[in-house]
Amino acid sequence: MSIFRNSTVRLIAIILAGAIAVAGIAYAAVYFAGYRIVKYRIGEEEIKFYGKVDPNGVPFDGVAYYPDGISGNVDIAKKTVTYSNGDIYVGELENLMRNGIGKITFSNGETYEGEFVNDEITGTGVYTYSSSVGDVYDGEFKNGKRNGYGRYTWADGSTYVGNYKDDKKNGEGSCVWADGSSYTGSFTDDCKNGYGEYKYANGDIYEGQFVNDVRQGEGKYIWKSGEYYIGEFKNNMMHGKGTYFWTTGRTYEGTFSENKIIWD
Numbered sequence: 001m002s003i004f005r006n007s008t009v010r011l012i013a014i015i016l017a018g019a020i021a022v023a024g025i026a027y028a029a030v031y032f033a034g035y036r037i038v039k040y041r042i043g044e045e046e047i048k049f050y051g052k053v054d055p056n057g058v059p060f061d062g063v064a065y066y067p068d069g070i071s072g073n074v075d076i077a078k079k080t081v082t083y084s085n086g087d088i089y090v091g092e093l094e095n096l097m098r099n100g101i102g103k104i105t106f107s108n109g110e111t112y113e114g115e116f117v118n119d120e121i122t123g124t125g126v127y128t129y130s131s132s133v134g135d136v137y138d139g140e141f142k143n144g145k146r147n148g149y150g151r152y153t154w155a156d157g158s159t160y161v162g163n164y165k166d167d168k169k170n171g172e173g174s175c176v177w178a179d180g181s182s183y184t185g186s187f188t189d190d191c192k193n194g195y196g197e198y199k200y201a202n203g204d205i206y207e208g209q210f211v212n213d214v215r216q217g218e219g220k221y222i223w224k225s226g227e228y229y230i231g232e233f234k235n236n237m238m239h240g241k242g243t244y245f246w247t248t249g250r251t252y253e254g255t256f257s258e259n260k261i262i263w264d
Helices: 002-032
Strands: 035-042 045-053 059-065 071-075 080-083 088-094 097-105 111-117 120-128 136-142 145-153 159-165 168-176 182-188 191-199 205-211 214-222 228-234 237-245 251-257 260-262
Touching: 035 059, 228 251
Parallel strands: none
Antiparallel strands: 035 045, 045 059, 059 071, 071 080, 080 088, 088 097, 097 111, 111 120, 120 136, 136 145, 145 159, 159 168, 168 182, 182 191, 191 205, 205 214, 214 228, 228 237, 237 251, 251 260
């Protein structure tokens, strides 16, 4: 019985040794073929790469696994990363991330060409929205959002040139709409706020204060006919103290309520 047990032990040892030897040979073959696992630590997160590396151990052909769950086929020679979600990037890379100048084509057909920092759209570039939208933004970005100065062109030809914060018009800017109307002045969160000048498509002009896209506060409204009003506005109407000027030279100075003169 002991002889049988000893034989079994020797057989198992031989099998294990053989398996280890095969694994070692396979590992050596993979290693000498230039395949490696490379890890990059980015803050609290990690990017893993499995594939071929150059003599300095730098990845150049393989698969990168990113912290957000997306993977990408990396070809350093072609400066290309094809992501598992269908996005394709061509451009400069650093630590397997988009860094520098490049172009990304998203799976929905939208594209961005410009500057990147640590995989984020940050810097100056051009973002072209999907063909169903047709809009184009050319300007500054931060962390994937319009931030800073830029020009937005809508598919119908309308344009905005000015400042953005977190994808919304904020600060000084100028809009020209396809119908010929225009506005130059202050914005807050995509709304006209503060002082500005609005030229209407019918030829009228308003110069004065806005609150959330509404004429409110002190201002001057000039009709195409030449008549004009200087005074207070509320909810887009003459409301409060003001003066109305007719083209005949006649004037009225006093109180207005919802676009109507309050005769004393």
